[in-house]
Amino acid sequence: MGRAPCCDKANVKKGPWSPEEDAKLKEYIEKSGTGGNWIALPQKAGLKRCGKSCRLRWLNYLRPNIKHGEFSDEEDKIICTLFATIGSRWSIIAAQLPGRTDNDIKNYWNTKLKKKLMSMAPPPPPSHSHSQFPSYHHHHQRKPFPSPSPSSLLYSPLSAPQTSPFMKSSTGFDMISPLLQSNHLLATTNSSSLFQSLQEAGNNNNTFLNTMQYYNNNSNNNSCCSSSSNLLVFGSGGTQQEASAGASCSSNSDGSCGGQQGLNYGTSFIKQEIIGSKGDQGFHHSKFMFNYLPTNISSNGGGYEAAMADHHHNQNLEEQVKQLIITQSSSDDMISNNNNKSCSDEYDNNALLLGNVVDDSSKDVQEKLMYYYY
DNA sequence: AAGCGTCCCAACCGCTTATGA
DNA sequence: CTCATAAGCGGTTGGGACGCT
Numbered sequence: 001m002g003r004a005p006c007c008d009k010a011n012v013k014k015g016p017w018s019p020e021e022d023a024k025l026k027e028y029i030e031k032s033g034t035g036g037n038w039i040a041l042p043q044k045a046g047l048k049r050c051g052k053s054c055r056l057r058w059l060n061y062l063r064p065n066i067k068h069g070e071f072s073d074e075e076d077k078i079i080c081t082l083f084a085t086i087g088s089r090w091s092i093i094a095a096q097l098p099g100r101t102d103n104d105i106k107n108y109w110n111t112k113l114k115k116k117l118m119s120m121a122p123p124p125p126p127s128h129s130h131s132q133f134p135s136y137h138h139h140h141q142r143k144p145f146p147s148p149s150p151s152s153l154l155y156s157p158l159s160a161p162q163t164s165p166f167m168k169s170s171t172g173f174d175m176i177s178p179l180l181q182s183n184h185l186l187a188t189t190n191s192s193s194l195f196q197s198l199q200e201a202g203n204n205n206n207t208f209l210n211t212m213q214y215y216n217n218n219s220n221n222n223s224c225c226s227s228s229s230n231l232l233v234f235g236s237g238g239t240q241q242e243a244s245a246g247a248s249c250s251s252n253s254d255g256s257c258g259g260q261q262g263l264n265y266g267t268s269f270i271k272q273e274i275i276g277s278k279g280d281q282g283f284h285h286s287k288f289m290f291n292y293l294p295t296n297i298s299s300n301g302g303g304y305e306a307a308m309a310d311h312h313h314n315q316n317l318e319e320q321v322k323q324l325i326i327t328q329s330s331s332d333d334m335i336s337n338n339n340n341k342s343c344s345d346e347y348d349n350n351a352l353l354l355g356n357v358v359d360d361s362s363k364d365v366q367e368k369l370m371y372y373y374y
Numbered sequence: 375a376a377g378c379g380t381c382c383c384a385a386c387c388g389c390t391t392a393t394g395a
Numbered sequence: 396c397t398c399a400t401a402a403g404c405g406g407t408t409g410g411g412a413c414g415c416t
Contacts, residue, residue, distance in 0.1 A: 015409090016384070039401065055402080056385065091404060106405070107383050 012050045026062050060101045067099030
């Protein structure tokens with residue numbers, strides 16, 4: 001049994017909006033606002049339209065300061081970078097591009113930008129030679145999306161970090177190659193349709209990421225995965241149902257939800273999250289951010305390594321992650337035990353977190369964040 | 375000019391999330 | 396806490412525009 005329709009389908013006009021309808025809607029909203037109720041709006045405005053349709057028309061076309069026309073190179077780069085980090089979260093991407101709507105960006109990506117990037121892709125490495133990404137050729141049978149994640153995945157990427165000439169990590173560590181080798185990125189980002197289309201096109205699954213690296217390397221600024229002050233988060237926490245069942249994405253007294261509203265790009269996310277991470281709230285948020293552990297390791301207190309991490313600041317990545325795992329079983333509520341000291345005090349802005357959190361309805365974490373990097 | 379295929383984008387559909395009772 | 400409903404979101408699609416033969 002589906003939900004009740006939002007309007008009387010028989011009595012609403014569908015299809016393209018006429019200039020008269022546009023004028024009516026625009027005039028009404030400019031004069032009276034939306035009143036916070038789109039469902040009631042069409043009747044008040046004298047439109048034979050569904051409220052949803054009015055909302056879409058306003059948000060995507062009529063509202064002030066909507067930018068139409070060509071995307072700039074800078075916008076291209078932002079879209080590419082964000083797509084590579086958070087996948088098809090169009091509304092989040094749109095929030096970084098003033099005047100652009102999620103629908104616009106989605107259309108642009110699907111029809112143009114994706115192709116543009118593909119055409120810029122460097123040729124795939126010959127299969128018989130030693131590639132910069134040696135394990136590509138071992139993973140041709142990768143499942144498109146999603147794949148079960150054995151706990152060993154947490155470790156496998158760390159065992160052989162490679163240096164890629166495409167990447168410009170400020171500390172010289174290549175973030176992407178291990179991801180490619182691990183299978184993990186492709187398995188857990190929400191980019192399945194892209195990778196499927198790549199497969200259909202007969203391309204190597206890694207072409208897109210090669211392209212991303214190439215693209216960033218050949219742009220004016222290096223950006224993707226190499227910023228010194230960005231937190232990049234893949235994926236999100238669980239669904240509302242999962243959250244109430246105790247999974248990673250738990251709501252908080254401030255109304256936020258670690259896996260949803262907190263998802264952002266740049267330092268604002270991490271500061272917001274960490275500053276808010278005291279006591280009980282810290283537990284929830286941190287669970288979202290650091291719930292990466294294999295199921296065979298207790299996840300009690302998961303996440304408080306945020307505060308611990310700074311102590312491992314100068315150690316190499318592999319060592320850091322091992323340390324994080326070791327400290328996982330430490331204090332269950334480290335932050336509140338820490339005399340209300342905000343994590344942000346200990347967490348510097350160079351933290352870079354890559355990965356994905358996918359929970360099922362149980363408390364067992366199935367997919368894990370993979371990297372924690374300074 | 376007609377027919378056909380492809381591209382593009384506005385709009386729709388239905389699922390998820392937010393919110394308030 | 397649950398439930399109902401509105402809003403938000405992202406995948407998909409219909410059909411017009413365009414280009415090629």
